[in-house]
Amino acid sequence: MKIALTGAGGKLGQAILPMALAESHQVVAIDRRLPELPEGVAGHNVEMSDYEGLVSAFSGCDALIHMAAIPSPRGLLDHQVHANNVVGSYNAMRAAVDAGISRICQGSSVNAIGLAYAKERRFDYFPVDELHPPYFDEGYSLSKWICEQQAESLTRRFPDLQIASLRFHWVVADRAEAMAAQTLTSEKGRIELWGYVLAPDAARACLLALTTSFTGHEVFYIVADDTTLDSPTAEAAAAYYPDVAWRNGPEERAAFFSNAKSRRILGWAPIEY
Structure with missing residues (x-):
């Protein structure tokens, strides 16, 4: 498969590229500032606002992995983040259609329901799954939704x-790295539900999203199965979210997010490295 990869110079893009090559895919790397690329990998310096440039860069590709977006709103204005992410996503996906691409994976975020950057977090139940309603109140989360x-x-x-x-x-x-920042009592842990995902696992999910067949558009959570805590998940839930009911569990150190859909449709699960 010949894969167009936007955001090839980003953290996740640089994990996807070598994995795709190792799986015998061809990759066309696209970014406004390209990193040094492996021999034989074509590169294009293209802004996501350059629609015709995207169509040209995608020409001849079978699939698109769209990772070019602002990864965090910190230090930026809401309207800047919103405009960049929303317009970039639409341009990339619509340009892919014009280039004849029929399989697309785009990077979304657990923040699509409102999480790390929300004024207040609201959860109807745990573990959070793809049916949980959104309660965002700021531009980054809104842009992802x-x-x-x-x-x-x-x-x-x-x-x-x-x-x-x-x-x-x-x-x-x-x-x-995640454990050090997301302790039981840290604000970062509490507001992000002590969650993380390893870069190789995230990269593998992107490739599975292109090589697995399903119909239309589907949303998937891609989160580690455990938390960053060595203590039981039930203790953190009781201390900080005592009014949120669990639909099942929690098991000893189970995540606050469900990967059940990703397992069922994509065949994806975190791997022990």
Whole structure:
């Protein structure tokens, strides 16, 4: 498969690229500032606002992994983040259609329901799954939700199009990095539900989203099965979210998010590294 990869210079893009090559895919790397690329990998310096440039860069590709977006709103204005992510996502996916691509994976976020950057967090139940309603109140989370709706719209318009929106948690190189920042009493842990995902696992989910067949647009949580805590999940839930009911569990150190849909449809699950 020949894969167009936007955001090839980003943290996740640089995990996807070598994995795709190792699985014998061809990759066309696209970014406004490209990293040094492996021999034989074509690169294009293209802004997501350059629609015709995207169509040209995608020419001849079979699939698109769209990772070019603002990964965090910190230090930026809401309207800047919103405009960048929403317009970039639409341009990339719509340009892919014009280039003849029928399989797309776009990076979404656990924040699509409102999480790390919300003024207040609201959860109807645990573990959070793809049916949980959104309660966002700021531009970044709103942008991620709209990007998913854009994918839904495009698959209605083009019935042969398949799009996966992957709701990644905090992408880290190893669990120790996440554990250090998300302790039981840290604000970061509490507001992000002590979640993370390892970069290789996130990269593998992107490739599975392209090589697994399903119909239309689907949203998937891509989160580690455990938390960053060595203590039982039930203790953290009782201390900070005592009024939120669990639909099942929690098991000893189970995550506050469900990967059941990703397992069922994509065959994805975190791996011990």
